[in-house]
Amino acid sequence: MTDLAPNDSNAPPYSVSELAFALKRTLEDRYGFVRLRGELSKVTHHSNGHVYLTIKDDKAAIDGVVWKGNVRGLGVRPEHGLEVIVTGKITTYPAGSRYQIVIDSMEAAGVGALLAQLERLKAKLAAEGLFAPERKRPLPSMPAVVGVITSPTGAVIRDILHRIRDRWPCQVLVWPVVVQGDAAAAQVSAAVRGFNAIQPGGPVPRPDILIVARGGGSVEDLWAFNDEALARTVAESAIPLISAVGHETDTTLIDFVSDRRAPTPTAAAEMATPVLGELRALISDFDRRLSRCGARTIEERRTRLTSAARGLPRPNDLLALAQQRFDMASGRLDAALHRNTAVHAQDLLKVTARLTPDALRRQHAAKADRVADLGRRLNACGTRSVERVRDHARLPLLWTRLGSAAERRLTRAEDQLTNLDKLRLSLNPRRPLELGFALVRKADGTIIRSAGALALGDHVALQFADGEREAVIGNEAPPSASTPSASTPPRPSPPRPKPAPSSTEQGDLF
Template sequence: MTDVTAPDSNAPAYSVSELAFALKRTLETSYSHVRLRGELSKVTHHSNGHVYLTIKDDKSAIDGVVWKGAVRGLGVRPEHGLEVIVTGKITTYPAGSRYQIVIESMEAAGVGALLAQLERLKARLHAEGLFDAARKRPLPTMPAVVGVITSPTGAVIRDILHRIRDRWPCHVLVWPVVVQGDQAAAQVAGAIRGFNAITPGGATPRPDIIIVARGGGSVEDLWAFNDETLARTVAASEIPLISAVGHETDTTLIDFVSDRRAPTPTAAAEIATPVLGELRALVSDYDRRLNRSGARLIEDRRTRLVSAARGLPRPADLLALAQQRFDIAAGRLDAALGRNTAVHAQALLRVTAR
């Protein structure tokens, strides 16, 4: 007779797959939308466009993934050491009994995290030489066409147009963009590339100088102008570019790579254009100075000629001795001719007397 151990429970036994997928459904149902705060580590930007990472705090860690389609919509670029707040859903990977968060949105966890990320980016671009003064292009002194990239509404564009109109007669091209939010950096970069793509001498005039402008705001409001792609686009612009983002105390990444930083949008208009009235006054002053200089030069040459003339003998004195010799010779010639005539007359008489 064989002994058989009685089962401890009448509950059915799960297969491994059944349990794994049951846990997957439970987690995805219970945690279909979560916000998670932590520090990024092990950030990997895969060649297929996905981003794999780990979010951790001082006690725990959870793996995460950002699918390719969601990467462009992230508020910040995932980097190692960045503290973030992410939104997504929890899911599992049954084959490995692991769970992870599928991230749909990501933002920096406060201004401090944003500024820390910015400092790292600045250091990297500085090391590449994008901040070097030697690579900055000189601004044209008298531009015929000024390109302005800014919002088409608001005080900024009105102030720039008004200031340019008061100072310098030129053509102004406005490329309208949004200057805040997720689309701002891409639109501004596209506008810069668009101005540079205009063919010189074509139907649309190509700007001689570009102004990128925006009014003041918080660090978050101006954050689009700290975008790495935008900064590289500014640095690559063939047309000289002035950055005028925020107020005098505001500084963004494109200020370091632009050819000139203006403290305000109005100041950018003043930097980009001369004052016609001042140029006219300057030309008039140059004309007066040229006339005075020419008059002084002529007077100086006249004085030097008179002084030189005083050192030369008078023409009458030079001719006096020669005149005297001429008079003596003329007198002798006259007497000689008279004697010669008398001699020939006598000879003629003798001949005729025969």
């Protein structure tokens, strides 16, 4: 390069390319070997194999590049926030008038300041339990309202809305915020608190789930989402929250405190909402499976019932023997009841034959004699007692007690005598005659107790309450019997035997 005098207006001008390449050669000659220490930032692994990055400290930054042939020989893998020592040469990029360092080797010098600060904050929040899995809430399966916190002008919100619209019909509420810079953390925190402050049933619907979304970027671009206050706000959210900050390789602090982390904003929309078509197909499949299962169960129960029914006897066979026994017992029941009634009637006649008025009179006379003898003995005892205690001072009291005892004993004896007299009256054979009955006797005075004891032509005496009448036993009643006189009571007709019950009917019990 030729030196030019400042006042020489005839100096030939440089073209831009000539100047750019002249500077490139000058830098490469002057700084052909440089050993540089700094923190890596904006690390990009290009698809062609090259690695583009930035090395910085607290005051300045320089771009760097690692060509594909040198990537495998590096001592460490370039990553965001890593503090390294690199060796290379300074060159320029003429198309952009930028200078950069072409890195030949790289070795780790320690953790960068930003990364070290982030690690200390992560350890602090983890010790408080904000990263614990049990604190994370399950996401709603079918949300009606989805709240999105992101920039309203970027491509992220359009991707989320498009994905939700294709998958699930629901309402989306967008809270616009800045997602980069010093004000980003405060605005995102305010948006999370604002969504949680919405009351259910109010004019603005309360979201069922929240999405915090942002596109990819460098560590510096995403550093607002490593804010401690923002992380605590996300952890305190009562609404389940999905963190979708950066791309899959980007990690921020709110990813650890949120209920779910999505690798991309589109993936967050898929996590938050189901697919309506899949739900319909699933319900249809469940309905078909339920119908088939019910049909198989019914068919299986029907088969088992049919198999079990083959081993059971027919109802007619089970009831035939019991029906036959019932018919035989019902046929014998009527005759048995009549025989039982006849036997008890004979027993009753035997008992009533022994209950005569003479026996009652004898018992009454014996009781009266005992009562009279008791009275005499009582009077004699009282007389002797009066003579013995006449001069005694307790004579009035003893006389009163003796009189009371004698009175009670006489009362009991009188009650017994009254009961015996009632029994005598109830057993008096003439009492039935007063009720309209008649006593039948043979000529020799024998009482007739059965119709079988009389034969045709026998003379009998009918004793009524007011007298006796004679009669002759015949087959039929005399013609005048159809119009009985007032003085002669009608003769009762003999009982007719009842026909035997048929085998198919039970018959009357009496």
